[in-house]
Amino acid sequence: MDKFLKNINHEEVLKLADLVEASDGQVVSKTLAQNDYVSITVFAFSKGEEISTHESDGDALVTxxxxxxxxxxxxxxxxxxxGESLVMPARKPHSVHAxxxxxxxxxxxxxLER
Incomplete structure (x- = not known):
């Protein structure tokens, strides 16, 4: 049987926040799905860390x-x-700060076409 989500247990109740931990000075990520159409990743940031300004070809929903x-x-x-979410539209510069x-x-x- 194919699994389209990876790095996550199937048929198990879990908390996404428990999938990643960041130590001081770190940004840690775990990819759950990645293909031509969608990317799902969980991130943990330690205080003061950031992802610098960049753009994406797709709309990004962050929660x-x-x-x-x-x-x-x-x-x-x-x-x-x-519990709060934000959509960062495609091709608009954005950054993330802890x-x-x-x-x-x-x-x-x-x-669909890139």
Whole structure:
């Protein structure tokens, strides 16, 4: 039987936040799915860490699963807390900053033709 999600137990109740841990000075990620159409990754950031400004070909849905993070999209700042989500549109510059240690799930949906 094919499994389309990896690095995660199937048919088991779990907390996504438990899949990744970051020590001081780290950003840790675990990819759950990656193909031409979608990417699903969970991240853990230690306080003060960041992912610098970049762009994506797809729309990115981020959900904070623990803590608080700052997201800058096309120059506008958003503060997200546990349980909150934000869509970062395709081809708009964005960055991620850890105000405190936090964890997030990132789902990127890519266009059918790239």
């Amino acid at each position: 904070v699963i623990d803590g608080k993070g700052k997201f800058i999209v096309d120059g506008k700042e958003y503060i997200l807390n546990t 105000i405190e240690g936090f964890k997030m799930q990132l789902t990127v949906v890519f266009p």
